[in-house]
Amino acid sequence: MKNTSTKLRNMVIYQIYVRNFSEEGKFKQIIDDLDRIKSLGVDSIYLLPIHPIGEKNRKGSLGCPYSIKDYHKVDENLGGLSGFQELVEAAHERKMQVILDIVFNHTSRDSLLLKEHPEWFYRDLEGNVSTKVGDWSDVYDLDYTKDKNLWFELLNILVFYARMGVDGYRCDVASIVPLEFWKLARKQVKKVNPKFFWISESIHGEFCKYLRDNGIDCASEAEIYQVFDMAYDYDVEPDMRAYLEGKASLKPYLEGLKRQDEIYPANYVKMHNIENHDIDRIAKWVDNDIDKVKNWTGFLFMQKGATMLYMGQEYAADIKPSLFEKELYVKRNDITELVTKLAKMKKRRVFSKGTYLVHIPEVDEVAYQSFENEVEVYHGIFNLGLLEGKIKVDVPDGKYRNYLNNKYIKVKDQEIKLSKEPIIFRIKK
Numbered sequence: 001m002k003n004t005s006t007k008l009r010n011m012v013i014y015q016i017y018v019r020n021f022s023e024e025g026k027f028k029q030i031i032d033d034l035d036r037i038k039s040l041g042v043d044s045i046y047l048l049p050i051h052p053i054g055e056k057n058r059k060g061s062l063g064c065p066y067s068i069k070d071y072h073k074v075d076e077n078l079g080g081l082s083g084f085q086e087l088v089e090a091a092h093e094r095k096m097q098v099i100l101d102i103v104f105n106h107t108s109r110d111s112l113l114l115k116e117h118p119e120w121f122y123r124d125l126e127g128n129v130s131t132k133v134g135d136w137s138d139v140y141d142l143d144y145t146k147d148k149n150l151w152f153e154l155l156n157i158l159v160f161y162a163r164m165g166v167d168g169y170r171c172d173v174a175s176i177v178p179l180e181f182w183k184l185a186r187k188q189v190k191k192v193n194p195k196f197f198w199i200s201e202s203i204h205g206e207f208c209k210y211l212r213d214n215g216i217d218c219a220s221e222a223e224i225y226q227v228f229d230m231a232y233d234y235d236v237e238p239d240m241r242a243y244l245e246g247k248a249s250l251k252p253y254l255e256g257l258k259r260q261d262e263i264y265p266a267n268y269v270k271m272h273n274i275e276n277h278d279i280d281r282i283a284k285w286v287d288n289d290i291d292k293v294k295n296w297t298g299f300l301f302m303q304k305g306a307t308m309l310y311m312g313q314e315y316a317a318d319i320k321p322s323l324f325e326k327e328l329y330v331k332r333n334d335i336t337e338l339v340t341k342l343a344k345m346k347k348r349r350v351f352s353k354g355t356y357l358v359h360i361p362e363v364d365e366v367a368y369q370s371f372e373n374e375v376e377v378y379h380g381i382f383n384l385g386l387l388e389g390k391i392k393v394d395v396p397d398g399k400y401r402n403y404l405n406n407k408y409i410k411v412k413d414q415e416i417k418l419s420k421e422p423i424i425f426r427i428k429k
């Protein structure tokens with residue numbers, strides 16, 4: 001959006017799957033843990049969908065939270081509407097924001113909306129209620145072209161939760177829902193809360209092309225910024241995954257991050273994450289190598305944009321809880337101190353308004369980034385492959401203190417010796 005504040009790049013978001021956050025799986029356990037979460041440097045908690053889950057074609061024994069039966073209700077198994085209201089109030093007392101996951105591309109196959117308004121749903125060539133994506137077998141897609149009354153119904157839902165105190169929406173597969181709907185939604189919610197912010201789960205480019213090739217409208221990543229304040233980094237996630245799978249070098253991923261500064265609006269905000277409810281844990285990808293986990297964590301925070309952590313990431317969890325069953329994350333290694341330091345650093349003005357550079361080292365498997373303004377420069381070097389040797393840096397020779405561990409590092413002939421530990425140092429001007 002034209003008026004989006006770049007201060008959102010300083011934001012740290014903590015994603016929570018309520019059912020699998022605790023053994024009890026209720027809002028109360030999140031409230032009890034809010035002080036610890038806030039102490040990490042978290043500004044906003046983002047909740048996966050909290051509505052009742054459909055039963056028809058349910059995946060697993062408990063079903064997927066993205067298969068929603070009734071938008072107007074909050075699942076009683078999580079604590080109901082009153083429990084959710086208590087969580088919102090508790091977060092606000094701590095000056096934290098609450099982001100709610102909105103799923104308006106589809107509903108469950110036994111939803112209240114389908115029962116009352118079957119004419120609002122997408123149909124295949126045979127006239128059967130259907131979905132545009134074959135493996136989404138527990139949902140039916142909405143059709144925004146049939147009746148504007150669908151739009152008004154969904155707008156009322158957005159206004160309802162905004163009035164409850166929700167501060168922002170993360171909009172599921174937002175690229176497939178018409179941009180004109182999102183524009184109208186933004187206007188309506190702004191009347192309730194002028195500071196409300198919007199996050200798009202804009203989809204992978206390859207998936208967007210597939211949909212377009214099959215005659216289905218899909219907004220590109222660039223188009224998304226006409227309406228949304230923040231977007232996922234799914235434009236570069238395939239390059240990250242290819243590197244982690246050993247199918248490509250790190251260079252395409254670094255080049256993708258660099259390209260974001262070239263092709264998006266000047267005030268664009270990305271919501272960078274290296275794991276979420278859909279993407280495997282970074283600890284799993286690197287076989288629980290804690291040095292690699294720490295380097296990836298530092299690399300994440302040094303990217304230009306907001307930072308999202310998935311619950312348990314501060315404990316280097318390697319289990320991504322199932323969307324369809326009861327499954328908790330397991331604490332492997334406590335990297336809370338590292339996350340807290342990085343989150344504190346992230347709040348500095350240079351990370352929202354400074355010049356961002358992605359330096360691509362001659363050696364592979366090392367990420368090197370910098371942020372600079374008129375006051376200071378931050379350099380970050382992340383040895384993702386745990387290589388030995390040196391890399392060139394755009395820094396005067398001398399000794400510099402590593403912000404993350406207070407150890408001094410030496411620059412000689414504009415080279416730094418690689419370390420197993422992530423390196424971030426600041427140079428005052």
